[in-house]
Amino acid sequence: MPNHDQSHLIFSEAKNLIPGGVNSPARAFGAVGGEPIVIERGEGAYLIDVDGNRYLDYVQSWGPMILGHAHPVVVEAIQTALLKGTSFGAPTEAENKLAKLIIDLVPSVEKIRFVNSGTEATMSAIRLARGFTGRNKIVKFIGNYHGHVDALLVAAGSSAATLGVPNSLGVTPGSVEDTILLPYNNVDAIKKTFQKFGKDIAAVIVEPVAGNMGCVIGSSNFLYELRHWTQANGAVLIFDEVLSGFRAGKGGAGQRFSITPDVTTLGKVIGGGLPVGAYGGKAEIMDHVLPVGNVFQAGTLSGNPLAMAAGISTIQMLQKINAFPVLERKMAMLAEGLEDEARSAGIPAAVEQIGSMMTLFFLAEHEDNSEKYHVSSRTFHGSMVDRSTATSSTGGCFANKITDWETASMCNTQRYATFFWNMLERGFYFPCSQFETFFMSTVITESEIQQTIDAVKEVFKTL
Ligand SMILES: *Cc1c(COP(=O)(O)O)cnc(C)c1O
Numbered sequence: 001m002p003n004h005d006q007s008h009l010i011f012s013e014a015k016n017l018i019p020g021g022v023n024s025p026a027r028a029f030g031a032v033g034g035e036p037i038v039i040e041r042g043e044g045a046y047l048i049d050v051d052g053n054r055y056l057d058y059v060q061s062w063g064p065m066i067l068g069h070a071h072p073v074v075v076e077a078i079q080t081a082l083l084k085g086t087s088f089g090a091p092t093e094a095e096n097k098l099a100k101l102i103i104d105l106v107p108s109v110e111k112i113r114f115v116n117s118g119t120e121a122t123m124s125a126i127r128l129a130r131g132f133t134g135r136n137k138i139v140k141f142i143g144n145y146h147g148h149v150d151a152l153l154v155a156a157g158s159s160a161a162t163l164g165v166p167n168s169l170g171v172t173p174g175s176v177e178d179t180i181l182l183p184y185n186n187v188d189a190i191k192k193t194f195q196k197f198g199k200d201i202a203a204v205i206v207e208p209v210a211g212n213m214g215c216v217i218g219s220s221n222f223l224y225e226l227r228h229w230t231q232a233n234g235a236v237l238i239f240d241e242v243l244s245g246f247r248a249g250k251g252g253a254g255q256r257f258s259i260t261p262d263v264t265t266l267g268k269v270i271g272g273g274l275p276v277g278a279y280g281g282k283a284e285i286m287d288h289v290l291p292v293g294n295v296f297q298a299g300t301l302s303g304n305p306l307a308m309a310a311g312i313s314t315i316q317m318l319q320k321i322n323a324f325p326v327l328e329r330k331m332a333m334l335a336e337g338l339e340d341e342a343r344s345a346g347i348p349a350a351v352e353q354i355g356s357m358m359t360l361f362f363l364a365e366h367e368d369n370s371e372k373y374h375v376s377s378r379t380f381h382g383s384m385v386d387r388s389t390a391t392s393s394t395g396g397c398f399a400n401k402i403t404d405w406e407t408a409s410m411c412n413t414q415r416y417a418t419f420f421w422n423m424l425e426r427g428f429y430f431p432c433s434q435f436e437t438f439f440m441s442t443v444i445t446e447s448e449i450q451q452t453i454d455a456v457k458e459v460f461k462t463l
Helices: 005-017 072-083 093-105 118-133 158-162 187-200 220-233 252-257 305-320 323-345 405-409 413-425 446-462
Strands: 039-043 046-049 054-057 111-115 137-141 179-182 201-206 236-240 263-267 277-281 349-354 357-362
Touching (some): 054 446, 093 305, 118 137, 118 277, 179 187, 220 236, 236 252, 252 263, 323 349, 323 357, 323 446, 413 446
Parallel strands (some): 137 201, 201 236
Antiparallel strands (some): 039 046, 046 054, 263 277, 349 357
């Protein structure tokens, strides 16, 4: 076991200063037991902890670091912006630049508003939808996470689930009484709900590719039905692509599946590692936001020049190197490798992968290939980008054994925890919960992926 003495020392102090020693529960290692390691710095594909251990990083700050850590181009962009001052509370041209880049890449976005986190983005999108429609009810899906917005903090996936706190204290019954919870990927439930409440529903908010109960892919049928029922009833369809934006497809899941939501929420990658969120969509809806409309939403540091610089340089770099097909191919390579090794080792597992997102789910021992898993009939993920460069996937990548929170939550979390610690010991930093997503970055090489598969093979022998 690598030495974690300094991590332990620093984390012990942190626990006296910060609740649980962390500023976000997802990083507390609660679901795998033990203490988090404390990071000293990031270097490309690697994290280096305070004890000097190096880890190949598949967490990437939970999504944003798609170019790896301290990418020279991003660092330079931030430095240039930094020297000019960090915040003015006044318009800057950089905001237009990032807005234009996103509008070009995400087909559903005509106008966009920048905020400081994904949570702010979804909170604002919900308020906008309610203001625009004059209705109260919202629909959310079990196992989808949309940040810690009161009205959305029910059945909210990983952080809540792994801590065994399905609903937060402090969320009043009133703030969730207009929230309708439905199972993910279930077309029937949508139909019934709209037949009953259609004209009262302000918005449906969904992760079109879910990343917060592990990577669980919304079927195109499910997403088409959502578009159909919201449109037919005048409800706003919100795609929460804070995680899947620039990950599930080059313009997010909406672009990949060719479905146009009314509003899209973004975050993570668009900030290049700085705090950013955004919501954007049809101009006629976005123009209901103050100062043109009457839906209030503001932010002292919103659109600040450092975050804009990091976002602009990240997205420009992704475009310049045509990153998306490569990211997808590399993630498919890892997914297939893991699946093959699981099969050889006789370990029941399902690998769900799309774009640069993936989760290795350990199935409950007696339930491999069981009919309990609703195996989806869909065999492709919408309009695949560049099929020629994406590895052909026939196995778990497209098996869709895990389709919703019900199937995800049956997984063997104990086995995942053992797997996690064994991989960490070998220098691989995987998400510290079965219900989180692995990410690929542009700086992870094929030989590093092969090393990962080899290490997984060794670990599988011990499980
Ligand atoms: C991370 C995430 C959020 C919340 O973003 P924060 O920046 O952590 O507030 C919202 N929705 C989805 C889908 C996310 O993955």
